[in-house]
Amino acid sequence: MFGIGGDDSNHSFQSSAPCNNLGFLQKNNNLEEKISSFKERSSKDLLDNSDRDSRFRRTETDFSNLFARGRCPDYFHYGKCSQLCSFCWRWWIFSQTTSGRPLTDPPRSWTSTTPTSCWRAWRASTWSCPTNLNLWKQVRTEETESSRPVIEWISIGSVFVLMEQLTLKKMREIIGWPDGEGDGIFSPGGAISNMYSVMIARYKFFPEVKTKGMTAAPRLVLFTSEHSHYSIKKASAALGFGTENLILLSTDERGRVIPADLEAKVIDAKARGCVPMFVNATAGSTVYGAFDPIHEIADICEKYNMWLHVDGAWGGGLLMSRKHRHKLCGVERANSVTWNPHKMMGVPLQCSAILVRERGVLSGCNSMCAGYLFQPDKQYDVSYDTGDKAIQCGRHVDIFKFWLMWKAKGTIGFEQHIDKCLDLSHYLYTKIKGREGYQMVFDGEPQHTNVCFWYLPPGIRDMPDGQEKREKLHKVAPKIKALMMESGTTMVGYQPQGDKVNFFRMVISNPAATRSDIDFLTDEIERLGQDL
Template sequence: MESSVQSHYSVKKSAAVLGLGTENVVVVKCDERGKMIPAELESSIVTAQEKGLVPFYVNATAGTTVYGAFDPLDAIADICHRHSLWMHVDAAWGGGLLMSDRHRMKLQGIERAWSVTWNPHKMMGVPLQCSAILVKKRGLLRQCNELGAEYLFQADKHYDVSYDTGDKSIQCGRHVDAFKLWLMWKAKGSQGFGAQVDKCLENAEYLYDQLQRRTGFELVYKNKPEHSNVCFWYTPPSLRGLPLGPDRDTRLHQVAPQIKGRMMEKGSVLIGYQPLGAKVNFFRCVFSNPATQQEDIDFLLDEIIRLGHDL
């Protein structure tokens, strides 16, 4: 299994659950923006084959958890085709952009995948939980999962038993999650969902612009965000004169958790933080609610300054 260093942790968890073993997940390097590097993927495949291993699955990501990056799907599809590998796209977070005429080109090549995961409960605002897996080959899920339990899936019912779709899923009893999405889609339409997506990405761009104008804030990644993820540091006045180095990093690493603690105690706003590799703790703001307005973003930044100015 091949997966980028920025891919979701569920890839390794799935390898453990399936019995493949987490050591058989080969992590592929990404560029500074968090996108899988196609040349690194091909190199990883060839190296594994030379060791006598059998690569069979590549996990590409459309909308990574941290940076909101989109892997180069067409280039990855070319490599998968060349080596006869199953290409899966984790579009749990980024799949909603397909609703937007303005942003859907970021998923160019997803139609070449053999399977796709998509979570409408994320960007599209469907109530938890609403997750989908889409498989290109018709009937494959049934072939993989069907056991034909006679107390549930009798073949001689008086109606068309092709409507008994339960045997093709890995679960037995479960909620009809698709019904929520169907109702919302009927109410909002594709254009309505697209407008919501556009609004969330406009909010991310506004935050990106404001962070460059305000003193004490620094972007983790300097270029305009591809998705609605915006990652940044807040540096209190006491640290701004310190030279770059381990001492400053150690102190900056403590800033985001302390501000988060004050946010929770005050109850005025809430935002996540995390480290990543050699990067010390930074804030990760992710927009998925189209009701968020620019004044809310201004309040967020003002509140971070108020809560952290004396650290």
């Protein structure tokens, strides 16, 4: 990987020519000035870094050890943020709420981002990706007769494309695909990434649908967990399959798909004349944080020639942890994977990737060969033109914040982030599983940071089980959350699930939280629920 502007990424690049009173267009479109500057730089051996300002030296980034090299070990990895960045972040974290508490006071913030990533997210949002030779980068060299390197120059937009391609390759390596081969793209969110997976699967098996529509295909059916994210159902509706052709799979008491139920329903669908095409396995379900058994599901997909997609929007971050990645065992057998760094890894919204094991199918599915936008005769390798692979045209620079955050934290930093959050969830689980007034929604330790439980106030603990107790318990979590919001101390989500009444779903993705914050949470629940 390479860096932009060396370590000082906040440096503002300026033209070497004096501006005087030139207007904006004149300053930025002086062709003679650009050619002269280009020739001047090309006359030197640009690979020689010895006489260069350190900010402009070529650097190679090894994601695996940057965090270990000793930038700030605390939660706010400031590194070498500029004074302006530090000022903006300090202003943010010390801003007061209506309750007089700082915005990021840990007891009320169970999810998080880092200042490095937030600052770059804002900066990327203000850029329009202009072509500017002052923002140059060497991307390829080759030897000539004079043994001097030939430099390819790219616009700043192409730099972001390179960041995206290199980062996606690293993510595919972490999944377990050989040499990081495959394809992928960043999308506006996990719902769109999941939709990509259904589109790609359909194109792979029935490519004529792209031109002829759904009439060119038989009745196709999709399969997903009854606990899966609603985006799979939305994709079924939006892409013309119909929600009736999305078959829900039964789960065990922990919320994991039962493989035998999948095979039985595949056989039944075939008997009805349908064509089973796509199976979604969830890695970290929304409510229970459950991980479906991917290996067993992959066996069935191979047996019946179906596309296997793993929705790791929530749980994909665990691949960064050597301690917890076993929960996604078998993910390397998937045909596609959704992975949202903006969830467990703390990257600011939006940052979601769809990763595909087979190269070419993503482009084949979405490419419209719009030559007026994606010219085939550019001076550089047009395989770096990723625009035609996306279902949208213009795209936000989502990669910039993630790439720089990865540089700041390193893979080890992400691993420590994830391990700490899961350790805190384990602490909460062990604290309340035998505590008076608490009841777990399902037996056994949660697989992810989702800790689901009921709090039973003293007034209903001794009531006999029945409809009256259920009705009263159903109102407890919403009332306690409302009191939390009014007092401004903390906030925990709640929801029903199936035939279960409202329960608390505590999710931790903020490594700044501590065990004392967990203690505060339980004390606050008990304080606010005492008289209910």
